[in-house]
């Protein structure tokens with residue numbers, strides 16, 4: 315054992331192993347992601363290796379189940395996406411990108427993907443399981459969060475966004491249902507269904523309407539700034555218990571107009587620095603938005619609202635964050651589609667790269 319190995323072991327065992335979030339730290343992570351993106355590899359398995367335990371939740375592309383691997387009895391979350399549904403929504407490209415990007419990332423506050431495989435009818439992603447529900451469920455039950463808790467959550471999201479952007483990944487779907495809560499109270503980002511590797515800028519109209527940035531709605535070219543906008547919406551939501559721009563049923567054109575033109579209103583009781591933080595993230599002009607300026611994420615990390623948060627300690631998970639195990643029993647699971655199997659592959663070309 316080398317001296318370095320030994321020192322690393324000792325410090326981890328005594329719980330004093332701290333990482334400093336330096337430029338080298340980020341660059342090392344980014345290089346690793348870029349290498350993995352280029353390799354595009356993820357271990358395969360087959361559906362028969364798992365036992366279905368229960369349905370957990372569903373999204374617009376698939377259902378998520380709790381499963382157990384037969385050979386070692388380990389439990390996982392399995393997202394099942396029917397090929398037919400993906401083709402109907404013309405989302406093949408997204409499903410393939412999701413697998414490639416999800417397999418390439420590896421960060422403290424991101425769900426880990428273990429296996430990706432397909433059969434005639436479905437695409438399967440097998441990932442780490444988190445059963446305490448997601449941030450939308452938490453907000454539904456707690457209405458709003460204390461500023462301190464919101465700061466700890468926002469801080470983790472800033473680190474995740476910084477991690478992804480350094481690796482040239484735009485997430486594009488930052489919203490509470492995609493943010494899971496682990497047993498230690500820390501966050502885990504899931505759902506890379508809209509994530510993309512950016513080269514310059516992009517145009518694709520996508521996202522979840524209440525969290526979509528103005529430049530997406532204006533059908534303009536856009537870039538990573540859309541994730542900072544979504545963070546602003548989430549921080550507002552955590553502190554107020556409701557969205558800044560909302561209308562009954564979140565009706566498309568009305569909501570779009572609100573996001574593009576309505577004044578941002580605060581409901582009182584908020585710290586001045588919190589209002590400033592949110593207003594600067596919800597800047598409609600991307601080039602003037604916090605996070606999109608020349609210092610990038612550093613401006614967000616250094617904002618006065620987050621001064622109390624020590625990011626090295628947050629990354630090392632040294633803060634205590636309450637977690638309600640009760641939430642897992644309150645989840646409305648909705649309906650789910652039974653998993654179908656086809657005797658023949660009707661889409662032999664569409665998912666070759668998955």
Ligand SMILES: Nc1ncnc2c1ncn2[C@@H]1O[C@H](COP(=O)(O)OP(=O)(O)OP(=O)(O)O)[C@@H](O)[C@H]1O
Nearest residue numbers: 371372373374375376378391442443444491505507
């Ligand atoms: N690893 C996991 N452990 C537990 N639950 C999970 C996990 N991953 C996802 N979920 C739950 O399943 C839901 C749907 O998963 P996901 O967001 O990946 O699907 P989707 O179809 O892409 O969703 P969307 O409607 O956002 O497009 C999530 O909102 C979350 O509540």
Ligand SMILES: [Mg+2]
Nearest residue numbers: 373491492505
């Ligand atoms: Mg989702």
